[in-house]
Amino acid sequence: MVRVHTDKGITGIGESDSSPMVIKALIETPNSNLYCYGLKELLIGENPLEIARLWQKMYWSSNYVGRRGAGIHAISAIDIALWDIAAKYYNVPLHTLLGGKFRNRIKAYGTFIPAHRPEDNREIARKLVEKGFNSLKFGGGVLGDDPETDYQIVKNVREAIGDNIELQIDLATKWGTAGHALRMCKRLEPFDLNWIEEPVLADDINGYNRLANQATQKIAGGEALTTRYEFKDFLERFSPDIVQPDITRCGGITEMRKIYDMSQLNGTQLIPHGFSTGILLAASVHFLASCEHGTLMEYSESTSPLVNDNGLVINPVQFRDGYLEVSDKPGLGIELNDEFVKEFQVIS
Numbered sequence: 562m563v564r565v566h567t568d569k570g571i572t573g574i575g576e577s578d579s580s581p582m583v584i585k586a587l588i589e590t591p592n593s594n595l596y597c598y599g600l601k602e603l604l605i606g607e608n609p610l611e612i613a614r615l616w617q618k619m620y621w622s623s624n625y626v627g628r629r630g631a632g633i634h635a636i637s638a639i640d641i642a643l644w645d646i647a648a649k650y651y652n653v654p655l656h657t658l659l660g661g662k663f664r665n666r667i668k669a670y671g672t673f674i675p676a677h678r679p680e681d682n683r684e685i686a687r688k689l690v691e692k693g694f695n696s697l698k699f700g701g702g703v704l705g706d707d708p709e710t711d712y713q714i715v716k717n718v719r720e721a722i723g724d725n726i727e728l729q730i731d732l733a734t735k736w737g738t739a740g741h742a743l744r745m746c747k748r749l750e751p752f753d754l755n756w757i758e759e760p761v762l763a764d765d766i767n768g769y770n771r772l773a774n775q776a777t778q779k780i781a782g783g784e785a786l787t788t789r790y791e792f793k794d795f796l797e798r799f800s801p802d803i804v805q806p807d808i809t810r811c812g813g814i815t816e817m818r819k820i821y822d823m824s825q826l827n828g829t830q831l832i833p834h835g836f837s838t839g840i841l842l843a844a845s846v847h848f849l850a851s852c853e854h855g856t857l858m859e860y861s862e863s864t865s866p867l868v869n870d871n872g873l874v875i876n877p878v879q880f881r882d883g884y885l886e887v888s889d890k891p892g893l894g895i896e897l898n899d900e901f902v903k904e905f906q907v908i909s
Contacts, residue, residue: 562840562902563588565642567609571649573642574893576840578809579634585908587626587635596625600635609646616640616815633787633812640813641844641893649892655844656887659818659851666884667849669860670696670727672836677703679713683721689862690722693883697722698859700731700758708741712748719752729781731758739768746776756781756803769799781805784834788812789819796827807834809841814848821852835859838867839874842885843893846878850887858885872901 563575563584577584590599600619607615619627619636626632648655656662671694675682682699689697699718703710719728730749736742742760749757756779761768763785772780781803786792787810796804806820817833824831833845835858842860849855860880866872869880875896879886888894 562838562897563638563642565604565609565639565646567646569650571609571646573609573644573646573649574840574895574897575638575640575642575645575813576809576838576844577634577638578807578837578841579631581908583631584635584638587623587632588639590626594625596622598622600639604639609643610650612640612643612647612815615643616813629787629791633816634810637809637811637813637816640815641808641840644814644844645892652891654887654889654891655814655847655893656850659814659848662850662887663853663855664850664887666881666886667846667858668696668856669858669880669883669885670694670698670729671860671862672698672700672731673862674701675699675704675714675718679710679717682714683717686718686721690726693881694860695725695883696727696729696755696857698729698731698758700733704730705732705735708745708748711745715749715752715754724753727755728752729755729758732760734759734762736760739765739771742768742772743775746772746778750777754778758782758803758805759784763795763799766798769801773800773802779803781832784810786811788816789823792820793823796823796829801829803830803832805832805834807837807841808844808848809837814844817848821848821855825854830854832857833859836861836863839869839877839895840893840897842869842878843874843888843895846885846887847893860885866901866905872898873905874898 565573588600592598603618603622648658671689758781779802782801783804784807804824808817821831835845861868869877875898
């Protein structure tokens with residue numbers, strides 16, 4: 562979590578879903594040469610409303626230690642905070658600065674980590690449907706470790722929720738090879754999966770191409786990628802059906818806009834990755850509201866105290882009847898619980 566303070570008394574909130582100690586170092590490290598600036602040093606004394614120029618300044622002046630990976634994760638957090646500042650300064654919701662909202666609510670799919678025993682996932686899935694979700698995804702945990710367990714978990718969840726609920730799975734690259742992934746895609750065909758997410762590493766060009774061309778399910782990925790440059794390559798060479806940038810990793814809102822435009826030109830649906838806190842959720846919802854085709858958002862059902870309405874955010878994005886409501890409050894529209902932050906804070 563990153564806060565950016567201004568001399569006008571406005572504070573912006575940002576987040577990076579990355580390694581906190583690495584992000585802290587990238588922000589606070591002193592300059593050592595032309596391309597090795599800490600991000601904080603680059604921003605002090607600047608006009609926070611000049612977001613695009615500041616993004617380029619951070620990118621250019623940190624490119625020996627940045628350019629991809631954690632360097633962009635750090636820029637992402639600051640960029641979100643700058644957009645929050647700008648919208649608060651103009652006293653408008655963030656989606657207004659992004660061009661206006663196309664919708665007042667966005668369909669949400671609930672994501673959970675599956676239980677080890679396949680049969681235990683039946684009750685988890687049923688409760689989420691009762692909560693109002695008509696689209697579910699599960700991944701992490703044991704999923705991807707054993708083919709038979711994978712099959713049984715999917716089978717149990719599908720039987721529990723019936724045929725009318727969308728279902729997708731996230732392998733977190735654990736299927737490893739395209740050959741194994743294709744066999745599993747074929748085996749899971751009876752369960753009508755909406756998409757299969759990150760079956761192999763995003764670096765596996767041939768693997769993604771084989772899966773996109775041969776699997777009957779839609780293939781999704783991209784949450785680990787950063788900047789328009791990696792996403793351009795991913796979209797043009799890998800041919801995914803769905804691309805999933807994470808706004809706290811890909812370069813923030815500024816870069817997310819470029820990735821969305823490229824996905825539209827490529828005929829690929831953009832559905833953001835969003836398994837983190839209420840900060841990420843608020844930023845993603847504002848962004849999607851401003852996109853013509855921003856119609857689906859991930860909603861974490863993690864029990865972590867950092868997630869959504871579990872304590873970090875005082876006034877989180879509201880979930881009702883399967884949809885996330887778009888806030889019209891200035892900026893991101895959220896406030897942090899300072900007492901909660903103090904309780905869980907590791908570094909400052």
